[in-house]
Amino acid sequence: MGGSSSSEQVAETETPSFFTQEELNKLKSDFDTGGVEKVKPLIEKKVTDLDKTELNIAVTGESGTGKSCFINAMRGLRSDDPGAAEVGTTETTKEPTGYPHPTLPHVHYWDLPGTGSPEFRAARYLTEMKFKRYDFFIIISACRFKENDVKLAKEIKRLGKKFYFVRSKIDFDLYNTRNEKGVFNEKEELEKIRSDCVRKLAEAGFPDSPVFLISSFEPKHFDFIQLNEGLEGDLNNVKKRIFVLALPNLSVEIVQKKSKILRKLIWMFATLSGGMGAVPIPGVSLACDISILIGAIVSFRKCLGLDDASLQRLANRAGKPVEELKATVKAPLLEEITIDAIVRFGWGAAVVTVSALEFALDFVPVIGSIFGAGSSFLMTYKILSAALKDLTENAERVVKVAFETD
Structure with a gap:
């Protein structure tokens, strides 16, 4: 591939891909007829819809293949963490068991009852398991793929949904x-x-189905990351967003993917920040809606794994004291996010020197500069951009310390 111009690179990173072209056209039309106040409800609804987006992943296979361990690994949990799926128990349930993501409650991994009985019927099984609920299926085997796994895959394919073959317990095979x-x-x-x-x-x-070899106890090795990349690539923009944000922080690359997704939300928060509730930031002449600003930063911190609970889970997974991970994070990122913390971190300082023209060149190309450079918008956009940059850099350092990578 050839090189791209700087404007093309900005467009690639800033295009608000959570909107359809029809929605973007409506935003432009509403802005032309009613200004920012008319487009705010549309953007507020989009932010709410994104927060409520559900992702349901079904995990199936015979009992004893490591489904529970896999579900825990995908959620960044060990078996003794709060909310972890129980490991090593005899499977007796005939109902799907849902396990929510620890920080994104609309993401569920579903442990489906085993498929190993001789009288297994794939069509009946999928009906009883509420087939339509799931976005895709992961079929797990701990040795060779059995006849029932193949029957199930054929029925899933016939009904038009995605499935993935996972060969688990590779670490035991090598042992x-x-x-x-x-x-x-x-x-x-x-x-x-x-x-x-x-x-x-x-x-x-x-004949063309890839097989992912994994160990749920060693998610940084074998095909665990490749599996996640495959799942991500087959989801649409909105579902892809929540899947990536739900991934455990196993590498700097995952942190960077999360940051890129969060950056695409900044202009929406900035648009919502004007009007009622705008309060000047101490030391800065511009104002914004403080609740939106702080809420966005708190959300970014959690998505990037820098809240207390996420750091503890990562420490457990990496076998490190949580204090060692926290020592790499700059204050006040671990403190309560307040206006004082924002001022101390200097996120608002640069806003004073940014002109409307400079800002327009850095703004969302698809929308153009239809929102102008109103003070509240400009203030929120620049503060959130600076905050996300710092949060991302700190999350990257935490991952490097957790897994001792350069």
Whole structure:
């Protein structure tokens, strides 16, 4: 691919992709006839809808394949963390069990009852499991993919939804191979397992289905990250947003993906910040709606894993004292977010020197500068941009310390 101009790069990062073209046209039309006040309700509804977006992921397979461990790993939890799925118990339930994400309650992972019975009927199973509820299915096997896994995949495909084959407990496979053979080539052994799975699935009628080899206890290794990238790539913009924000912070790249998504929300918060409730920031002549500003920063902090509960979960996962992770985060990011904290961190200082012209060049190209550079909009936009930058940099440092990466 060739290079892009700077304006093209800005457009790529700033385009508000949560809106359809029809919605963008309506925003422009409403602004032309009624100004900012007329478009505020539309943007407020969009922010609310995004916050309420549901994502339901079904995890199925035979009992004992590691479904509970996988669900915990996807939520960044260990089995002894509050809210974790119970691990190692005999499966007796015949109903789906939903596990909400610890910080995004509209994201659910559903542990579906085992598919291992001889009388298994895929069509009846999916009806009983409320098939339409789920955005996609993850079919987990701890050895080879069984006949019931294939039956289920065929029925899911017939009904028009996505599914993914996951081969779990790869760490145990390698452990057993090491005990049996002593020295061996790990890469070759993994390729052997993968090839065997792919071949058997092809024989069953799935010649192009990838197989993800994972260990729920080692999510930074094997295909765990590749699986998440595959899931992300098959979701639409709105669902993709919530899926990425729900990912555990396993790498700097995940933090950066989250930051990019959050940046696309800033102009919406900025538009809502004008009018009633606008209060000057101490030391700055411009004003904004303080509740919107603080609420957005608190939300950004939680999404980037810098709130107390998220840091504790990451510390548990990484086997590090939580104080070691917190020591890498600059105050007042760990404190209550207040106007005083915003002033102390200097997020509003640069606003005074930013002209309307400079701002327009940095604004959302799809909308253009229809919202102008009103003081409340400008203030909120610049403060949130500065806050997100600092939060992102701190989240990246935390991940590096947690997993001892450069």
